[in-house]
Amino acid sequence: MSEGYDCYTRTVLWMYDVQVHWFNDNFAWRCPRSVLQAFFDANAGPRHMDIGPGTGLFLADHRDKMKKKGVDWPEQLAFVDMNPNCLQAATARVGVPARTSCVKANVFEPFTIPPSKAIPASNAKFDSIALMYVLHCLPPPSQRKAQIFQHLKQHLTPNGTLFGATVLGKRASHNWVGQATIWFYNWNGIFGNLEDDADDFVKALKEEFDVVEANVVGVVLLFRATGPKVK
Numbered sequence: 001m002s003e004g005y006d007c008y009t010r011t012v013l014w015m016y017d018v019q020v021h022w023f024n025d026n027f028a029w030r031c032p033r034s035v036l037q038a039f040f041d042a043n044a045g046p047r048h049m050d051i052g053p054g055t056g057l058f059l060a061d062h063r064d065k066m067k068k069k070g071v072d073w074p075e076q077l078a079f080v081d082m083n084p085n086c087l088q089a090a091t092a093r094v095g096v097p098a099r100t101s102c103v104k105a106n107v108f109e110p111f112t113i114p115p116s117k118a119i120p121a122s123n124a125k126f127d128s129i130a131l132m133y134v135l136h137c138l139p140p141p142s143q144r145k146a147q148i149f150q151h152l153k154q155h156l157t158p159n160g161t162l163f164g165a166t167v168l169g170k171r172a173s174h175n176w177v178g179q180a181t182i183w184f185y186n187w188n189g190i191f192g193n194l195e196d197d198a199d200d201f202v203k204a205l206k207e208e209f210d211v212v213e214a215n216v217v218g219v220v221l222l223f224r225a226t227g228p229k230v231k
Contacts, residue, residue: 016055020133028174028181029167030218036132036165037061039222043163045127046075049155051107052134053079056090063094078113078126080105107138110151125157131164135201136193142169145196146204153208153228162209163224169196172219 021033040058050059059077066073077100079087087102094100101118105111113119129152138145152162167182174182185191198214198221205212210227 017057020054021057024181028178029220030175030178031165031220031222035217035222036220039163039165040130040132041065043128043161043224044073044130045161046073047125047127047157048074048076049078049080049113049126049129050090051080051129051131051152052137053081053086053090054133055086056093058130058132059090060093060095063096074099076119076124076126077101078103078119078124080107080111082106107134107148107152108144110154113155124155126155126160127157128161128163129156131162131166133165133167135164135166136168136191136196139192140195142193142196142200143204146201149204149208149225156228158228159226160228161224161226162205162228163222165220165222166196166201167191167193168198168216168219168221169194171197172216174219178219 021036025031025033025036037058041062044062053059063073074096077094077096079090079100079102081087082104084104087104091097091100091102099118101113101116103111103113113124115121135145149162156162170182182191182194186194198216201221201223202212202214205223205225208229209225210229212223212225214221214223216222
């Protein structure tokens with residue numbers, strides 16, 4: 001996903017949920033995991049693509065909730081990442097390998113989902129695409145990051161939804177824990193978001209989608225875009 005994607009070793013992924021979705025979410029970014037999970041639950045469609053799935057936490061939790069409602073989610077699932085460890089971890093955690101297609105791809109370049117048993121059609125379209133905690137990991141500037149919206153929307157149905165969450169840069173209202181964390185992550189190349197601003201992402205989304213909704217919780221931008229524009 002970025003120059004820092006190779007930091008996600010199996011050991012790091014084993015600790016990831018505690019470090020990121022307990023400590024960072026609560027104390028550094030001030031956007032609790034419960035908020036992020038509810039946002040994911042509200043936007044994930046039956047045919048879902050996940051960019052940078054991490055450990056598959058949001059997806060596995062959503063699948064469990066849907067099963068309790070009698071819904072066998074997902075119908076189809078595609079994971080896109082540059083790190084095979086993330087692809088393997090997320091696939092194992094969600095637990096529907098027969099319906100899951102994994103693609104190693106750079107999101108800065110157009111990519112295809114090759115036909116497979118999970119997704120037979122070569123031009124398959126998805127109801128939703130998630131970018132949960134991806135944009136802040138991509139190399140700057142934010143205007144370059146926003147270019148990925150243009151080719152991700154090609155994978156959506158006409159009524160499809162692109163949604164995600166990203167930690168904003170130094171101009172956001174960081175507390176001292178957040179300031180120390182964001183500077184450390186940028187220094188070692190895990191993040192590339194010091195200059196990331198909500199307005200840049202929202203403006204880019206509005207150029208590619210008919211309807212864009214966004215709000216900031218703590219220092220995390222939650223965004224949702226529907227109706228990909230045909231140009």
